């Protein structure tokens with residue numbers, strides 16, 4: 001993955017101002033750096049046939065504010081202000097197709113675990129970012145392993161909040177997989193059922209029906225998950241989106257795929273060295289993947305796109 005030094009973006013929106021990329025810095029005693037007390041979003045904008053547009057921006061913003069709630073993070077900017085900041089950033093940097101990272105976190109003031117009077121700082125950055133798991137993965141699928149790390153339970157942390165600190169679990173699972181020669185991990189929940197990937201939701205196809213773990217399985221309620229469920233139903237599929245999936249069912253699936261704002265729709269061709277279906281991208285995955293990419297290329301479903309006026 002290319003580093004930021006190779007990227008041609010000059011500005012980051014930070015607490016109400018556009019600052020130079022290299023000056024977008026925080027103090028080392030920032031609360032969130034020590035305790036993971038931030039919430040964030042990962043969003044994509046696409047250069048659609050109807051012009052540059054942020055995909056499902058309103059839903060991402062809504063999740064950002066909802067993630068902030070359990071932590072009492074008081075985001076002082078309104079959704080309209082964050083929208084204006086983001087669209088202005090994309091315009092300034094001439095970014096049509098890019099990844100957008102809004103983050104709100106406890107900042108610099110004191111360093112008890114209690115954030116006390118620490119401010120809630122808010123930043124929005126954007127940069128070009130290609131296929132998360134690689135271009136080749138979109139066509140041929142990825143090889144994954146079931147991680148030995150379990151996902152945190154929703155009785156331990158709010159798993160429906162996209163909290164920075166929780167991503168050490170994702171990092172451990174993903175790095176374990178890569179050390180073992182796989183591209184990505186699948187993480188089981190505390191009960192031992194399938195939860196999701198480190199940064200993706202998971203779908204299973206069997207006998208022409210589609211299954212995905214329910215929201216109570218310690219998953220993040222993915223916005224791409226919702227998009228794919230909607231598209232699949234429109235394509236006539238039965239989608240079971242409130243089920244438990246056992247580890248063994250992964251191996252006997254006809255098809256498996258990941259969804260996520262970063263990963264988009266990525267087929268899974270092997271789990272723990274066991275081929276899934278024919279060991280290539282399956283037909284249902286391909287159909288839904290095409291539906292997804294056609295959608296974001298066309299940019300025609302207005303309620304799902306926030307267009308950037310030039």
Ligand SMILES: Cc1ncc(COP(=O)(O)O)c(C=O)c1O
Pocket residue numbers: 042170196197198199200201219220221222223224225259260261262
């Ligand atoms: C743990 C986890 N699950 C699922 C997803 C997919 O969510 P979305 O489709 O909203 O990007 C993500 C990515 O944000 C994630 O980090």
